[in-house]
Amino acid sequence: MKSELATLITSGLQKLVAEDVLRVMPDVTPQIDHPKDTAHGDLSCNIAMVLAKQAKISPRDLATQLIAALPDNTLIERTDIAGPGFINFFIRASQHTAVIGTILEAKDQYGRCDIGRGRRVQVEFVSANPTGPLHVGHGRGAAIGDSLGRLLTATGWSVQREFYYNDAGQQINNLALSVQARAKGKGPEDPEWPVDGYRGEYIQDVATAYQAGDTVHAADRTITADGDLNNLDAIQAFSVACLRREQDQDLRSFSVLFDRYFLESSLYESGAVATTVRALEDNGHTYADQEALWLKTTDFGDDKDRVMRKRDGGYTYFLPDVAYHHDKWQRGFERVINEQGADHHSTITRVRAGLQGLDVGIPKGWPEYVLHQMVTVMRDGSEVKLSKRAGSYVTLRDLIEWVGCDATRFFLVARAPTSQLTFDIDLALARSNENPVYYIQYAHARCASLLLKAETLLGDEGVMAGLPHVDTLTEPETLGLIINLARFPDVVVAAAERLEPHDVANYLRQVAADFHSFYNAHKILDAAPDTALARLALVAATQQVIASGLDLLGVSAPEAM
RNA sequence: CUCCCUGUAGUUAAACAGGAUAUAACUACCGCCUCCUAAGCGGUGAUUCCAGGUUCGAGUCCUGGCGGGGAGGCCA
Numbered sequence: 001m002k003s004e005l006a007t008l009i010t011s012g013l014q015k016l017v018a019e020d021v022l023r024v025m026p027d028v029t030p031q032i033d034h035p036k037d038t039a040h041g042d043l044s045c046n047i048a049m050v051l052a053k054q055a056k057i058s059p060r061d062l063a064t065q066l067i068a069a070l071p072d073n074t075l076i077e078r079t080d081i082a083g084p085g086f087i088n089f090f091i092r093a094s095q096h097t098a099v100i101g102t103i104l105e106a107k108d109q110y111g112r113c114d115i116g117r118g119r120r121v122q123v124e125f126v127s128a129n130p131t132g133p134l135h136v137g138h139g140r141g142a143a144i145g146d147s148l149g150r151l152l153t154a155t156g157w158s159v160q161r162e163f164y165y166n167d168a169g170q171q172i173n174n175l176a177l178s179v180q181a182r183a184k185g186k187g188p189e190d191p192e193w194p195v196d197g198y199r200g201e202y203i204q205d206v207a208t209a210y211q212a213g214d215t216v217h218a219a220d221r222t223i224t225a226d227g228d229l230n231n232l233d234a235i236q237a238f239s240v241a242c243l244r245r246e247q248d249q250d251l252r253s254f255s256v257l258f259d260r261y262f263l264e265s266s267l268y269e270s271g272a273v274a275t276t277v278r279a280l281e282d283n284g285h286t287y288a289d290q291e292a293l294w295l296k297t298t299d300f301g302d303d304k305d306r307v308m309r310k311r312d313g314g315y316t317y318f319l320p321d322v323a324y325h326h327d328k329w330q331r332g333f334e335r336v337i338n339e340q341g342a343d344h345h346s347t348i349t350r351v352r353a354g355l356q357g358l359d360v361g362i363p364k365g366w367p368e369y370v371l372h373q374m375v376t377v378m379r380d381g382s383e384v385k386l387s388k389r390a391g392s393y394v395t396l397r398d399l400i401e402w403v404g405c406d407a408t409r410f411f412l413v414a415r416a417p418t419s420q421l422t423f424d425i426d427l428a429l430a431r432s433n434e435n436p437v438y439y440i441q442y443a444h445a446r447c448a449s450l451l452l453k454a455e456t457l458l459g460d461e462g463v464m465a466g467l468p469h470v471d472t473l474t475e476p477e478t479l480g481l482i483i484n485l486a487r488f489p490d491v492v493v494a495a496a497e498r499l500e501p502h503d504v505a506n507y508l509r510q511v512a513a514d515f516h517s518f519y520n521a522h523k524i525l526d527a528a529p530d531t532a533l534a535r536l537a538l539v540a541a542t543q544q545v546i547a548s549g550l551d552l553l554g555v556s557a558p559e560a561m
Numbered sequence: 562c563u564c565c566c567u568g569u570a571g572u573u574a575a576a577c578a579g580g581a582u583a584u585a586a587c588u589a590c591c592g593c594c595u596c597c598u599a600a601g602c603g604g605u606g607a608u609u610c611c612a613g614g615u616u617c618g619a620g621u622c623c624u625g626g627c628g629g630g631g632a633g634g635c636c637a
Contacts, residue, residue: 083581310635317637345565345632438600520602
């Protein structure tokens with residue numbers, strides 16, 4: 001509807017140019033908004049105020065002339081000029097109600113589009129090191145990253161979800177040493193406990209399984225424990241597999257699946273790291289100092305240069321990161337979006353600098369980053385910091401056990417990634433409209449319940465029977481709901497473009513509120529037959545939009561509650 | 562010291578890339594089930610941290626303060 005109006009306005013402007021009211025066709029695209037106040041019409045346009053200065057006439061005069069220049073159409077009921085020069089458009093009611101038919105015919109395709117045109121995008125997220133259970137922060141990353149994937153898919157991109165993990169560095173050595181110590185009966189209080197060892201109780205579980213000779217299957221490999229307490233390599237491989245399996249279980253119960261797992265160690269095995277170093281050297285972006293090899297990241301906007309090969313010959317973490325992203329580039333992803341915690345902020349400049357240094361035509365802003373801020377967990381009014389399992393942090397599994405998958409996902413994704421998040425356990429458990437998850441799901445369940453009761457009334461045609469009568473849906477509450485349903489495709493596109501899934505959550509809350517108001521204001525099943533059919537069509541359309549929206553967030557849409 | 566995020570009713574958030582009278586929920590008080598799920602609906606509250614600036618118009622953009630969080634290492 002917006003685009004149709006934009007076309008009308010554009011041809012109106014062309015006519016004004018032809019009439020010499022405007023000297024040139026403006027290069028600004030008219031901005032069309034939904035006014036907050038319904039007295040301001042259904043859509044409003046600010047173009048007259050924007051162009052008034054260059055046209056050297058007052059905004060309101062320009063608006064008058066523009067309205068006169070608009071072509072004939074069936075869209076607009078009437079127009080109005082308000083305030084400093086807004087043009088307010090009142091759309092014919094039949095144009096509004098038509099969306100119900102559109103939704104019912106498109107079914108779960110409503111809101112989807114092909115802006116991405118099948119181009120390939122990769123979303124990398126979670127990417128936790130396999131050294132312990134996933135914590136709340138990983139959960140936020142999982143919820144946001146997965147929703148981003150769903151949004152990009154819905155807008156026509158071909159999405160790959162990838163999980164990258166470090167199975168080679170110092171942290172993994174510490175893991176193996178910790179498991180070994182546990183297997184030998186030592187605890188964290190023991191003087192011989194490894195420095196920087198992992199202290200959580202889960203280490204004991206891994207040690208026990210290792211000694212028992214268990215076989216574990218993680219997403220990408222199967223490993224049987226060797227049992228030998230002195231074989232550190234075997235302990236390491238087994239421990240990694242064990243913890244990866246635990247993480248995968250948590251992610252699966254969180255409805256998050258990955259297409260590919262990428263091991264840091266493979267970058268060493270394939271020689272990608274060495275190749276990357278050589279390329280950076282050949283391109284003249286490196287220098288030696290104090291027996292270390294430095295990358296001149298200052299050439300690419302960093303505030304100081306960074307060491308890439310340490311004095312002891314090992315690489316710092318960002319070098320494999322550069323090699324890894326070069327690999328992604330070679331795999332042909334037009335876009336790569338990395339969802340990470342805000343503590344990874346400093347890697348952005350370095351990785352991009354390294355990629356520029358390779359000089360292989362990678363765009364400056366590639367890859368893109370979505371960084372989420374910290375999560376704190378509240379319960380009974382105070383901050384929760386401990387999990388029995390992990391020892392020092394609240395795990396994702398804890399959260400899912402406490403409040404369930406749906407509420408956990410919703411709460412973690414419903415807030416802008418850039419804002420700090422307090423996860424209130426009591427709120428997530430609350431069974432009232434304090435709790436937006438249930439508020440939205442309840443609206444969906446109400447729709448489902450109505451349609452179930454209406455089966456005989458609807459007959460063979462089903463909900464389509466109401467379409468000839470939707471013009472009768474003219475009450476304010478009803479039209480408000482319809483207009484919001486019509487916004488859904490715009491909301492999806494905006495959320496995908498801005499990489500902000502929480503837009504969808506806010507939108508759904510609005511739709512649910514509109515629906516509950518409509519439900520309370522009007523009888524649906526007991527209305528006059530034609531009206532009942534029309535309202536049922538609207539109920540079905542609402543149910544579809546809520547279900548599709550919740551799906552974008554990875555939250556279920558229950559038929560009954 | 563430098564960089565990033567952030568500051569909106571008592572509380573938690575919203576404001577659809579700068580729009581019109583800043584929107585909701587919680588809380589308090591009042592009302593609504595012989596009726597389609599009351600996990601619901603309807604009614605009453607703001608100097609948008611402070612000071613400047615940009616313009617037709619600023620919660621939103623810019624500059625400078627103040628407050629909260631995070632990052633800065635030959636750690637990942």
